[in-house]
Amino acid sequence: xxxxxxxxxLDSQALQELRNDLKKKIKANKELNAYVxxxxxxxxxxxxxxxxIQVKDWSVTCASNILQGYKAPYNATVIEKMHQxxxxxxxxxxxxxxxxxxxxxxxxxxxxxxxxxxxxxxxGSSGGSAAAVAGGIAIAALGSDTGGSIRQxxxxxxxxxxxxxxxxxxxxxxxxxxSSLDQIGPITQNVEDAAILYDIISGSDPKDSTNAQRDDKxxxxxxxxxxxxxxxxxxxxxxxxxxxxxxxxxxxxxxKKMGHTIKEVSLLDAKxxxxxxxxxxxxxxxxxxxxxxxxRYGNRAPAQNIKELYINTxxxxxxxxxxxxxxxxxxxxxxxxxxxxxxxxxxxRHLIKExxxxxxxxxxxxxxxxxxxxxxKFGELATPMQMYLSDMYTISVNLAGLPALSLPVAxxxxxLPIGLQLIAKPYDxxxxxxxxxxxxxxx
Amino acid sequence: MFETIIGLEVHVQLxxxxxxxxxxxxxxxxxxxxxxxxxxxxxxxxxxxxxxEVLHKSIQxxxxxxxxxxxxxYFDRKSYFYPDSPSAYQITQxxxxxxxxxxxxxxxxxxxxxxxxxxxxxxxxxxxxxxxDGEISKVDxxxxxxxLLEIVSEPDMRNAEEAVQYLKKLHSIVRYIDISDANMxxxxxxxxxxxxxxxxxxxxxxTRVEIKNINSFRFIQKAIEVEVSRQIEAWEDGTYDxxxxxxxxxxxxxxxxxxxxxxxxxxxxxxxxxxxxxxKAVITNEMLKTYSQIPELPDQKAKRFVEEFGIxxxxxxxxxxxxxxxxxxxxxxxxxxSAKNAVTWLTVELPARFSGGMDITTSPVDAKKLATLVxxxxxxxxxxxxxxxxxxxxxxxxxxxxxxIEKLGLxxxxxxxxxxxxxxxxxxxxxxxxxxxxxxxxxxFGFFVGQVMKASKGSANPQxxxxxxxxxxx
Ligand SMILES: [Zn+2]
Numbered sequence: 001x002x003x004x005x006x007x008x009x010l011d012s013q014a015l016q017e018l019r020n021d022l023k024k025k026i027k028a029n030k031e032l033n034a035y036v037x038x039x040x041x042x043x044x045x046x047x048x049x050x051x052x053i054q055v056k057d058w059s060v061t062c063a064s065n066i067l068q069g070y071k072a073p074y075n076a077t078v079i080e081k082m083h084q085x086x087x088x089x090x091x092x093x094x095x096x097x098x099x100x101x102x103x104x105x106x107x108x109x110x111x112x113x114x115x116x117x118x119x120x121x122x123x124g125s126s127g128g129s130a131a132a133v134a135g136g137i138a139i140a141a142l143g144s145d146t147g148g149s150i151r152q153x154x155x156x157x158x159x160x161x162x163x164x165x166x167x168x169x170x171x172x173x174x175x176x177x178x179s180s181l182d183q184i185g186p187i188t189q190n191v192e193d194a195a196i197l198y199d200i201i202s203g204s205d206p207k208d209s210t211n212a213q214r215d216d217k218x219x220x221x222x223x224x225x226x227x228x229x230x231x232x233x234x235x236x237x238x239x240x241x242x243x244x245x246x247x248x249x250x251x252x253x254x255x256k257k258m259g260h261t262i263k264e265v266s267l268l269d270a271k272x273x274x275x276x277x278x279x280x281x282x283x284x285x286x287x288x289x290x291x292x293x294x295x296r297y298g299n300r301a302p303a304q305n306i307k308e309l310y311i312n313t314x315x316x317x318x319x320x321x322x323x324x325x326x327x328x329x330x331x332x333x334x335x336x337x338x339x340x341x342x343x344x345x346x347x348x349r350h351l352i353k354e355x356x357x358x359x360x361x362x363x364x365x366x367x368x369x370x371x372x373x374x375x376x377k378f379g380e381l382a383t384p385m386q387m388y389l390s391d392m393y394t395i396s397v398n399l400a401g402l403p404a405l406s407l408p409v410a411x412x413x414x415x416l417p418i419g420l421q422l423i424a425k426p427y428d429x430x431x432x433x434x435x436x437x438x439x440x441x442x443x
Numbered sequence: 444m445f446e447t448i449i450g451l452e453v454h455v456q457l458x459x460x461x462x463x464x465x466x467x468x469x470x471x472x473x474x475x476x477x478x479x480x481x482x483x484x485x486x487x488x489x490x491x492x493x494x495x496e497v498l499h500k501s502i503q504x505x506x507x508x509x510x511x512x513x514x515x516x517y518f519d520r521k522s523y524f525y526p527d528s529p530s531a532y533q534i535t536q537x538x539x540x541x542x543x544x545x546x547x548x549x550x551x552x553x554x555x556x557x558x559x560x561x562x563x564x565x566x567x568x569x570x571x572x573x574x575x576d577g578e579i580s581k582v583d584x585x586x587x588x589x590x591l592l593e594i595v596s597e598p599d600m601r602n603a604e605e606a607v608q609y610l611k612k613l614h615s616i617v618r619y620i621d622i623s624d625a626n627m628x629x630x631x632x633x634x635x636x637x638x639x640x641x642x643x644x645x646x647x648x649x650t651r652v653e654i655k656n657i658n659s660f661r662f663i664q665k666a667i668e669v670e671v672s673r674q675i676e677a678w679e680d681g682t683y684d685x686x687x688x689x690x691x692x693x694x695x696x697x698x699x700x701x702x703x704x705x706x707x708x709x710x711x712x713x714x715x716x717x718x719x720x721x722x723k724a725v726i727t728n729e730m731l732k733t734y735s736q737i738p739e740l741p742d743q744k745a746k747r748f749v750e751e752f753g754i755x756x757x758x759x760x761x762x763x764x765x766x767x768x769x770x771x772x773x774x775x776x777x778x779x780x781s782a783k784n785a786v787t788w789l790t791v792e793l794p795a796r797f798s799g800g801m802d803i804t805t806s807p808v809d810a811k812k813l814a815t816l817v818x819x820x821x822x823x824x825x826x827x828x829x830x831x832x833x834x835x836x837x838x839x840x841x842x843x844x845x846x847x848i849e850k851l852g853l854x855x856x857x858x859x860x861x862x863x864x865x866x867x868x869x870x871x872x873x874x875x876x877x878x879x880x881x882x883x884x885x886x887x888f889g890f891f892v893g894q895v896m897k898a899s900k901g902s903a904n905p906q907x908x909x910x911x912x913x914x915x916x917x
Contacts, residue, residue, distance in 0.1 A: 290532060
């Protein structure tokens with residue numbers, strides 16, 4: 001597939017041909033189930049959009065039954081910015097319901113296949129976006145990352161996925177999972193495309209109070225030859241599979257050869273990340289999803305009275321994983337438990353932030369695994385707990401609000417892609433892309 | 444003997460141009476659900492942005508009650524499901540409100556004063572309205588997201604009178620500083636009352652019962668009285684523990700009783716936590732400086748009226764109880780009349796002629812006109828009695844005072860020559876009575892005055908008549 005950089009050079013006739021060709025390819029690859037809708041909005045280079053980003057007049061459903069029939073009456077800010085930059089929204093991609101999951105299996109539209117191996121999960125929650133780019137049926141895509149939902153599917157599918165600093169990209173129009181963690185980001189074929197798409201969607205937005213209101217761009221200053229100090233985390237890597245460990249070691253060697261300085265650093269035990277994350281995310285999610293009540297829009301279940309209306313609508317509308325997280329969120333916020341769970345989780349979150357600050361006083365970037373293993377087979381993560389643990393490398397980045405980029409660095413013996421992530425300090429996307437661009441070229 | 448403990452929570456709807464977290468207009472008399480947007484409809488992906496005007500008005504209120512204004516305050520989510528609450532959580536300020544530790548002075552009937560402490564005032568978003576229409580319930584979200592300031596008093600009030608005086612003062616203040624139209628019938632000044640009792644001398648607080656949404660001062664007074672009776676009766680019957688539970692009750696004005704609204708078993712857990720879609724609300728030093736400049740408040744105005752115009756404290760507090768009456772009075776004083784007359788005509792004569800829900804803001808006679816009328820008494824053009832007739836007339840007819848005086852023939856004759864002639868005529872007609880008077884029947888003086896006034900058709904200046912009569916009869 002043509003890259004985003006190349007596509008941006010095309011004239012309108014060539015673009016039209018590209019769009020026609022894309023449509024054919026998407027239809028031919030229906031089996032992947034990367035797309036759940038083929039709506040189009042705006043002219044220009046087609047970009048696939050995760051099903052939780054609002055595009056005016058599209059049916060945007062967060063892959064949930066509860067939003068069937070809902071049509072978004074407005075554009076997310078990222079869509080507006082894309083339109084201004086000559087990109088068009090093209091097709092909705094599959095995802096875990098309300099972005100809750102790591103495999104895209106919890107979608108109401110059924111699972112998406114990993115283009116590298118149809119028996120394996122594409123990762124999640126932005127599994128449809130990653131599979132579309134990896135499967136050659138999207139030039140680039142938007143995903144959202146709350147605890148790794150861009151980086152992990154990108155790693156599983158062998159493409160580039162980038163999560164911006166919290167506040168870099170407007171959340172206005174992103175169907176919320178966890179407000180203090182969510183960020184929209186690009187999933188692309190290469191690092192440069194990720195930088196281009198990142199530049200287009202990032203920037204100030206008065207409609208999002210948590211936006212950093214910064215408009216600095218990375219593409220004009222991209223420099224793959226910068227020599228950086230890169231932190232490695234041996235204690236973290238210990239817990240990964242042999243494939244991942246091997247790829248990590250080889251990548252460190254490449255970085256050394258490139259002339260970067262490698263420095264061993266340590267971070268908090270990932271078990272704290274997981275606890276803090278699942279408490280914070282579910283608390284926020286519980287309230288964010290409370291609006292899906294069948295009163296104003298979406299799917300309403302038959303009922304005799306208001307209480308039944310809520311219970312029936314939400315019982316039928318939400319899938320198991322969503323229900324599990326709603327229950328968990330309500331539990332950690334309920335009186336008598338709030339201090340023990342939510343308040344404590346915020347303290348841990350603060351510690352994690354401080355820990356990263358310390359590390360970033362010594363290094364420019366951190367190299368870390370994205371997932372403990374290559375993409376698992378369908379059904380391999382038998383319990384929710386196993387799935388939650390598979391997020392161990394990605395969630396601290398969201399808790400600390402950092403930018404990070406997942407880059408395919410190797411393939412295992414079966415030919416399955418392995419991705420590693422570079423993590424930078426807040427708002428230092430420039431160094432993140434510089435480092436990633438250099439590494440990509442050197443591999 | 445029991446003591447009553449009352450605390451009040453008042454939701455004041457702020458009169459900002461736009462809603463608290465979106466740019467929809469706050470006027471909700473439009474067609475249902477038209478003043479809405481993705482944010483106040485809680486559509487997927489929509490986000491709140493704080494309306495700074497709400498902070499301005501909060502600063503003004505905080506200044507008026509001499510409170511601490513928190514230059515950094517935070518928002519929290521309060522979760523509950525209700526059809527007119529689109530996001531199923533209300534954005535409010537639980538942990539750090541914008542205003543804390545204020546106070547309000549209330550004046551009591553016996554002439555004493557009391558300071559009521561205000562615990563806090565916090566910003567929160569209003570819900571929409573549910574309309575129940577037989578089998579169908581409808582929701583109008585025009586009001587959803589309108590800014591409220593919830594003002595929470597300490598439990599400092601000890602009887603219904605104090606509670607009502609507190610509310611009246613609060614009502615007056617929010618209107619003086621123009622942060623709300625505070626219309627109780629339309630729900631822009633909503634009162635929840637917390638009532639408990641305890642044996643006199645006891646320090647501990649007993650079970651507090653909340654009475655919600657009572658929409659007039661009179662009903663609030665009655666609701667408190669009837670609820671206190673219920674609690675005392677239960678105590679005396681030995682059923683206090685069973686009957687008086689911490690709950691929300693509604694006041695039924697028709698039956699003059701309070702009724703349980705929801706049971707104890709359904710006590711809500713609001714699952715508060717910090718609102719992640721908003722940053723902290725910051726009040727800059729500049730904002731603080733600009734918005735703590737507030738208009739003169741009722742107490743200050745009353746004090747000034749006493750000093751400047753020499754009226755008594757009671758009258759001053761009556762006149763300043765609403766900013767419209769105070770303005771009316773000040774406008775009357777501009778016309779250069781005596782304060783004493785202005786007070787009488789403003790607080791007694793004019794209101795006595797109000798009918799059909801009329802008040803000072805809708806009075807057909809404005810300050811200038813009423814002052815002109817008073818002036819005509821003072822310059823002896825008409826008598827006080829004639830002025831009342833003129834007022835009766837101009838309440839119904841929008842006409843010029845002097846024209847009306849002419850038209851009704853009420854002009855007073857002060858020309859002593861004319862009055863002397865009339866007096867002479869009356870005295871000569873009543874020689875016998877003059878004799879009686881001179882022989883000591885002094886009561887007849889009134890008779891002579893009456894006769895002269897009658898002869899002048901009421902237009903003679905009574906004072907002049909008195910003087911001339913006295914002269915002639917001596
Ligand atoms: Zn609105």
